[in-house]
Amino acid sequence: MLFEQGTRQQKGVLFDTICVGHRESFCYAWVPRDVDQAQRAMMSNGLKLSVKTNKIPGIKIRSWFYWLVLRTRYWKYQELKKGLFWIED
Numbered sequence: 001m002l003f004e005q006g007t008r009q010q011k012g013v014l015f016d017t018i019c020v021g022h023r024e025s026f027c028y029a030w031v032p033r034d035v036d037q038a039q040r041a042m043m044s045n046g047l048k049l050s051v052k053t054n055k056i057p058g059i060k061i062r063s064w065f066y067w068l069v070l071r072t073r074y075w076k077y078q079e080l081k082k083g084l085f086w087i088e089d
Helices: 002-008 035-040 064-077
Strands: 013-020 025-030 047-050
Touching: 002 013
Parallel strands: 013 047
Antiparallel strands: 013 025
């Protein structure tokens, strides 16, 4: 759905890595809200892939409640909080 929205509106879609687990990489998708934000993020009207060179270790959190506790407790320490916690700039 997010991919179709970004391509339909010709603002582009970004897939960026967050961290790596035992056998997988974790990522998120992002679509700029307007043309100005797309230009500042150097987005084309297609797909933009980004992979971090420093591999941050991560683990899967299967419980939504545990995720909520961790998000609340460590939010201010998170380097990637804008992308992960849906904070507008």
